[in-house]
Structures are given as structure tokens and as C-alpha cells.
Amino acid sequence: MNKSGKLYGKKLCNEDCNFKELIQENKYNTYASAQWTHNGREMFVALNNKGSPIKGKKSKKENKSSHFLPVHMS
Template sequence: MRKWMQTWILPTLLYRLYFHCILLAGSVSFACNDMTPDQLTASVNCSSSPERHTRSYDYMEGGDVRIRKLFCRTQFYLKIDKKGKIKGTANPNCNYCILEIRTVAVGVVAIRGIESDYFLAMNKSGKLYGKKTCNEDCNFRELIEENNYNTYASAKWTHNGQQMFVALNQKGVTIRGKRTKKENKSSHFLPMAVS
């Protein structure tokens, strides 16, 4: 009896599984017959799915200009005042906080205070200062970190092979690049759109 069940049930189960696979494939084929080629491609290709959101990095490819405020994780806005001094302010309505971030190369930006007309710059010792004319000291590597904050490291200067970052301490005072690290929250900025 057991041998008879094995010889009869096993082929029947395989036949049913095969039949269900054919029905499933046929129903998918039938459902896709009324789709246009573009819709069919979109249903197969997950990258073009409307549910998937990707972050645009187009502005990093050169020439783009963005008007932003840079909000540090230490709760200060980066400010370039009328004398070219760099510091932080807690006032979100300060006109000296409105910055023009211009892409100069892939991943490299120059930051200019719109009201003060000074560029953010870093010298060889890592000190931040304002400069009227843009040069290599004004170029910063903009990197989007895993926590969605940006870091800005001098594109020209390093200290003992380590990058030097734009940073504001807990009092809104700039930190010399030699004492900054990518992981420190004082180096993390959130670019905020100006309304």
C-alpha cells in the first residue's frame, strides 16, 4: 500500500505543481499583454519605480548655484559678517547667514555670503576667514554623510594628511581645521533652503 501511494501521489503532486507554474506564468503574460513597452519596462525595472526615492547629486557636477543657510549640529547657523569674520549665530533670520553655494568641480564648492560678499576660506593653519576674491583657499569638498548632514573640508589644505573641516563649537565659534574631524558634530551642517 505504501509503495502504491508513493508511485501514485508523487507524480500527481509534481503534475499539479507544474500545472500551477504554467497557470501563473500565463496569468502574468496575460496581465502584461495590455501594457505598453514603457509600462512593462517600468514594472520589471525597480529603479524607475515611483516608490523608490533617490537623492539627486546633479548639483555636484559643476556650475550649479544654490542659496542656502548652513545649520550646524551645534545649533548655530554659519555666518559671514560684513567684515568677513566667520562665526555662528542662533538667529535664523540673520541676513549674513544666507549663503551662495556654487559648484566649482565635482564635489567641490565655493561658499559666498550674499549680504557680506565675502567668500568662506581656510588658510594653511586651518583658520576660517572671509575673502573678497575667490581662490583655491575658498574651495571645499562637500560630502553628504550617512546621517544626511554635509561636511565641508578644505580642498587645498590638510594637516598631517588629515582633512580640515569647517566647524562651529558649542558657543558658535569657529574651530581651527587642525582640531576638526569628520565624525564630530561640530563639522556637520544641514543646508537649509531659504524661503
């Protein structure tokens, strides 16, 4: 995620690739940019109903679009 909250792919990892994983009370996980905030608010990874990314500036921890189910590998 870049400074403006746009989610994008990279071949090489840098600070934009770091996210904080937050485990919510509803057992879903959210992912906030570790590097960037918008007006002091965290910017979250979120997808719309077609699977396209939503800008981090418009995402909130409470939105269902930013909730992801963790996958447990055994």
C-alpha cells in the same frame, strides 16, 4: 581656510575658498578644505557652541561641530 586651518572671510575668491562637500550617512553635510590638509588628514569647517570657528587642525568628520544641515530651496 588657510594652510594652518584658520577659517576666515575674503572679498575675492582664491584656492582657500574651495571646499569638498561630503554628504554623511546621517543626512548632514561636512565641508573639507580642497586645498589644505594637516598631517595627511582633511581639515573640516566646524563651529563651537557659540558659533565661533574651530581650527581645521582640530576638526574631524565625525565631530558634531562639523555637521551642517543642507538647505533645499524650492
